[in-house]
Each structure stands twice: as structure tokens, then as C-alpha cells.
Amino acid sequence: MRYVLGLSGLYHDSAAALLGDGRILAAVQEERLSRRKNDARFPERAIRSCLEQAGITAGDLHAVAFYEKPILKFSRTLEVFLGWAPRGGRAFARAIPDWLGGRLDLRGRIRAALPGLRAECPILFTTHHEAHAASAFLPSPFTEAAILTVDGVGEWATTAIARGSGAGIEPVEEIRFPHSLGLLYSAFTAYCGFRVNSGEYKLMGLAPYGEPTWVGAIRDELVSFDEDGSFRLNLEYLDPLADDRLTNARFHARFGGPPRRPEEPLEPRHRDLARSIQVVTEEAMLRLARRAHERTGSFRLCLAGGVALNCVANGRILREGPFREVWIQPAAGDAGAALGAALAAWHGSLERGGLSAPRTPASTDAMAGGFLGPEESPEAVEASLRSLGAVWERMTPEVLRERVVRSLAEGKVVGWVQGRMEFGPRALGHRSILGDPRNPDMQSRMNLKVKFRESFRPFAPAVLAERSTEFFGLGGESPYMLLVAPVAESQRVPVAQEADGLDRLKQVRSTLPAVTHVDGSARVQTVDRDRNPEFHALLRQFEAVTGCPVLINTSFNVRGEPVVATAEDAYRCFINSRIDVLAVGPCFLERDRQPHASLPRSFEALAD
Amino acid sequence: MNAPPAHRSLRERFAIGASLLPPVALLLLASRWGWVGIPARVCLLAMPGVIGLGMGFPEVFAPWYRGFSRVRSWLGGRLVFGLLLGIHGLVVIPMGFFMRVLGQRPIDGARSGSSWVRSKGYGSLRDPF
Numbered sequence A: 001m002r003y004v005l006g007l008s009g010l011y012h013d014s015a016a017a018l019l020g021d022g023r024i025l026a027a028v029q030e031e032r033l034s035r036r037k038n039d040a041r042f043p044e045r046a047i048r049s050c051l052e053q054a055g056i057t058a059g060d061l062h063a064v065a066f067y068e069k070p071i072l073k074f075s076r077t078l079e080v081f082l083g084w085a086p087r088g089g090r091a092f093a094r095a096i097p098d099w100l101g102g103r104l105d106l107r108g109r110i111r112a113a114l115p116g117l118r119a120e121c122p123i124l125f126t127t128h129h130e131a132h133a134a135s136a137f138l139p140s141p142f143t144e145a146a147i148l149t150v151d152g153v154g155e156w157a158t159t160a161i162a163r164g165s166g167a168g169i170e171p172v173e174e175i176r177f178p179h180s181l182g183l184l185y186s187a188f189t190a191y192c193g194f195r196v197n198s199g200e201y202k203l204m205g206l207a208p209y210g211e212p213t214w215v216g217a218i219r220d221e222l223v224s225f226d227e228d229g230s231f232r233l234n235l236e237y238l239d240p241l242a243d244d245r246l247t248n249a250r251f252h253a254r255f256g257g258p259p260r261r262p263e264e265p266l267e268p269r270h271r272d273l274a275r276s277i278q279v280v281t282e283e284a285m286l287r288l289a290r291r292a293h294e295r296t297g298s299f300r301l302c303l304a305g306g307v308a309l310n311c312v313a314n315g316r317i318l319r320e321g322p323f324r325e326v327w328i329q330p331a332a333g334d335a336g337a338a339l340g341a342a343l344a345a346w347h348g349s350l351e352r353g354g355l356s357a358p359r360t361p362a363s364t365d366a367m368a369g370g371f372l373g374p375e376e377s378p379e380a381v382e383a384s385l386r387s388l389g390a391v392w393e394r395m396t397p398e399v400l401r402e403r404v405v406r407s408l409a410e411g412k413v414v415g416w417v418q419g420r421m422e423f424g425p426r427a428l429g430h431r432s433i434l435g436d437p438r439n440p441d442m443q444s445r446m447n448l449k450v451k452f453r454e455s456f457r458p459f460a461p462a463v464l465a466e467r468s469t470e471f472f473g474l475g476g477e478s479p480y481m482l483l484v485a486p487v488a489e490s491q492r493v494p495v496a497q498e499a500d501g502l503d504r505l506k507q508v509r510s511t512l513p514a515v516t517h518v519d520g521s522a523r524v525q526t527v528d529r530d531r532n533p534e535f536h537a538l539l540r541q542f543e544a545v546t547g548c549p550v551l552i553n554t555s556f557n558v559r560g561e562p563v564v565a566t567a568e569d570a571y572r573c574f575i576n577s578r579i580d581v582l583a584v585g586p587c588f589l590e591r592d593r594q595p596h597a598s599l600p601r602s603f604e605a606l607a608d
Numbered sequence B: 001m002n003a004p005p006a007h008r009s010l011r012e013r014f015a016i017g018a019s020l021l022p023p024v025a026l027l028l029l030a031s032r033w034g035w036v037g038i039p040a041r042v043c044l045l046a047m048p049g050v051i052g053l054g055m056g057f058p059e060v061f062a063p064w065y066r067g068f069s070r071v072r073s074w075l076g077g078r079l080v081f082g083l084l085l086g087i088h089g090l091v092v093i094p095m096g097f098f099m100r101v102l103g104q105r106p107i108d109g110a111r112s113g114s115s116w117v118r119s120k121g122y123g124s125l126r127d128p129f
């Protein structure tokens, strides 16, 4: 078997992915193992995990591919500093040591991290957007497609259109730094008091509570659209070199005051800004999607890049765009680019230095449901629990499911850790916290008491694929929870009088109040037997007992924590939060039988 | 129960010993300027001994070494930051200015018109540039 290792990182979301004869054998984000959210350090743990999962060593690798061209990125960084001068002195003094500290000599760094790597094993470099495009198209079920990749910035490109056909990807055109939809969204994220590169979800979750009152101001002064689908940012309002802030005094004056600090309360203005930038982003993404169709002639679209995690925009592209089918890489951010780099190297032509392998698309896709991470054996799970002093019962899968479903039906919150860990930001039923979506108190209870996060954050429903149309107007499958769709009319409950702001949260809008957003939509995961058999069986059992084929599915972590990876992480999180029941591997644990009231946590907490 | 002492390489022992030099060097300066009564020669002769002391008893001086390393990297970081600010002022700003005079604009800050750039191809996978 020929093995290719793909790597991403050193900016944010480091990851490694391993192919064996072109099949995705493993893919892991560094944060899950290092327990530091959005860990950007070189992905040494993720590399080790991938090699261990495949049972190989570095000496067995046939190629290693990195997701960026470091020297091109460095030269862009220098050019931008020249162009931005006399501003940017502090950013320059902060950025250069990073570059000189090993980001330039990546070949050396990769070889040092892979002792035993054969001298003749090539170390290859894709461009950032090539890696995103490869991660979007090559694992997709399509033989040909338009590819749209949108993020903050790679080397120069911030947005790119390509055409995928067979095993090949041909770049068509791109929009370059500083004109970046990702940077614009991040600027508003930072301005509203959330952390850049991880708080974007919060801004998206806040948007439905606001009014689009700032859309005019954003369109008039901050971003201008061309008829051809491209856009430009007005740099008089932005500071694209300040990683953590991105906005300047003029921006603050125009949008109603200084940036919100994380600990300050959210004002109506922040909700309106969140809604407004969401509206502008959706509009921009729709324009880009139409352009991608025009330039490629394809009716299929593949999406990746951080902005492709905006599931509201994705839903609109699917419903309103020119495409008949859309496939989105579940790890659409930079972690997924590790996989893209490996796939680009595997299928890349010999002249370019690739392995020139042919491609046969899988009937669903090649992502194995996104379950590409490590899994602990039942014995390892029990050994972990024993060392922590936990109290558990070991059960067969059938009995475990029955006990879990009974707990869920009683209104309990369940931690569910089964099988291989997910790759990508969403928990898809292998590292999840589950609850009954029919319970109107569940959203605020799970937000405030279980996950210790903002009360407005929405939860997602996981629904049996075969019954999804009864509950959601999806028009297709959504196995990776990347699409927002309206809750079906038949499930809606009329709201007598619309409340204001965050009070809207408490109003019941459907038969599934805990997963219905204030605008009547939901971020849906459809669960099918082929890709996700254990979780599918659990949903079937819940349906048999309650008649409801839907569960709340949220990632198994608390605020500031990466999703749990191991039984130990899960037990610590279970004890320190208000999760009632934990099902990890074959073990069933109840909160009131545990000897601990709290435990030292296993992660580095990060501020918002 | 005491934890067994960690194994320390010769290099690490030397680093711990060398970290004891700055206080001796300060003493040397103080004696040169007549602030203390110890002859400068004694300070000079004590230096190899101090290094040997650190190398011989690394566990005793390990806390000092950790603190010293923290201060050194903090100071180093500040120094590098200052130096790079200087380079920005003396090199980057004038170069950026001349580029602008010569009509070169690395950042396309135009407010209108299409921003699409035709792609030139991804280039070789072998090249990091």
C-alpha cells in the first residue's frame, strides 16, 4: 500500500490526514489531542495518531504534503507590510519572529517531526486554496463539479473558483488579499467581542435575534459588489494586519462605538450587526456561487474554506443557487486542508510531483461519515475509568442503547462517546451530548448548566434520514450538519406575539422547541444507517419509545474546550458539567453514583 | 516520598552553571566601580567555580535557572520586538514609500471594478514557493 500524509497548521487549526492507496485512513485535528482549542502548533500528536491508526511508521510514507507554500506566503506577508507602511509596525515585529522561527524551513521541520522518513520520500506543497479545493472535490461523490473555496486568506487568494473533473482540478480565477469575505466576517466577530477564528459560530448564532439595520451601511461603505460576483473591501475601515482586531477607529465610529469586550453584555446593536453581516455574507456567497456556475457550466458545486462553515449561507446556496447538487467538505476550515493536501498529492500529475493516481468517486462520498479519528478499545475505556475512580456498568450495545434512551425520555442529558472520533468542527454522534428536543427548557438548560455558554447559542437536531422530510424542508441529505433548513410547516406552532431580542428564545415555535431557532430554522444532521450505524440505531430506539426520530446533538465539550477525544476527557467533562448520564464505549455511568463532585480539567481554557 | 532526581545532560548542567554567571559579572562590575570591597580578580577567578557549582548541583540551582530563563526570554522578546520595530521604521517604511513613488502597489486597495484575477495554475507540488 502507498501512504500519503497531509498536514496543515501553524496559522490555526493544525491537523494531519493519512491516505492509504488513496483511501482516507485517518484524519485528526491537533486540538483534540493537545486539548488546546484551535491549536495552531505543528501537528505532532495528530501525525502520531494517524500513523498509529494505520499501524505504520514514518518510514512507510510515500509522500508528505503541506497545505501551503510557505515561501510564497512569506513573500506576500512582506509585500503587504510594504504596501501597508507606515502602518503595521507592531504587526511586523510580531509576525517576523514566527516566520524566522521555523515557518520557512518546513521541510526541515517536517523531517524532524517524522524520524525514519526515507530520504527519497518527497515533501510537497500545495497552495492553500488548492488544498481547500482538493478537500472539497476529491472526496465528493461527483465526477465533475464547480469548486468554490472561500476563507480569510491563503497565500494571496481569499476566494477561488476551480473546475473539478475526474482526478484533476483546474483553477479558474481568484480574488486576492485584502478583499476577503472571511476577514470581513472575522472583523465583525472581533468587533462584537468574540475570538477571531473560533467565535464566528457565535456571531452566526446571534444573527437571528437581530434586525438587518446595518446592511445599508456595510454595503455603502465597507464592501462593494461588482456585477460579476466579485467584491472589494474598503480598507479605510479595516486593519487587515491586526490578527486579533481587524477594525480601526473609523469603523468603530461608523458602527456605533468601541468594540465590545468579551465580558460586556450583548446590546441590541451587536445582535443587529450580527444579522447584518450575516445577510451581506449570504448575498456575497450566492453571487460567488452563481459566478462559479457561469465560469464552469457545472450544476454541481463543491464548497470548502472557513466561510463554507456558514451553514445558513450554504442552505441558501442549495435552495436559491443554480446548482442541483452541493457537497461541502465537513472539515471545511484549515484542518480539512490537511486532507486536501494529501489528496492533491495523491492525484496530482507526475510532472507536478504528484503520484498521479486515478479517481473513482464513492457513491455517497469518501469521508466515511467524517469518523476518521482514533477510537479506544473497551478495555482501554475501562482502564481509564478505573484509574479515575469512576463507577460504571459494562453492557451490551442493545442494553446500553435501551438505558440511554430511557434516560433521554426522562429528560436527562446524555454524554455519548462511541466509535471513531469525528474530523471537523461538528460532533456527528460519536462525541456528542444528547437531549430530548421536545423539551422547551432544554436549550437554555444545556447552554447554561451543561455547556456553560451563552444562552442564545442554538442546538442542532439529528434526525433519522428516512424521516427528515417530515420535520425539515431540507430537499436532500445533510449528514455533516452543514445546512440550515426551515422546520416543516406541519411541525410549526403559531407564536401569539413576537417578543424582543433574546426573549424570543423562550417562545415555543415548533414541536421541537429546543432545536428550532427564532427564525423557524434548524441546522440539521440527517443520520443514515450506512455512514453512522450506532447513532442511527440509537435514534431508531428513541423513535420506538417516544415516537420522535429527532435528538438534540451538540458537541461533547464545555465552553473553551476542544471536543472530547478519550474516555478520560469525557469523564472529566461529565463530572465538571451537569451531564446526567455518560455512555462511553460499552460503559454506562450515572452522575449521582460517581464519587467526584469535580475533577481537574484536561484542557487549556481559552478566553472568548 | 522524594521523587528521584531527573537525569540532566551535560549540556543542561552547563546551562544551569552558566546561568549563575550574570550575578558574578554584576559583582565584578560593582567591584570595578568601587561599590563593593571584593577585589575584581576574586570575582574573575570565582567564575569557573560558579559554573562548576551549578553543574555539580543542578537540582539546587534548577529553580534559579527556570526564573533566569523566563527573564532572559522576556527580555529577548522585548529586544527582538524593538529591533524589528526599528527595521520597520528604517527599512520597510522607506521602501514602501519608494515603491509607491515608483507606482508599485502591493495591496490592491481600489474601491470599484472586478476583483477577479485569472488563475495561472497551481504550479509544481515540489516547490514551497
Ligand SMILES: [Fe+2]
Residues within 6 Å of the ligand: A128, A132, A151, A152, A153, A154, A305, A306, A333, A334, A337
Ligand atoms: Fe483556509
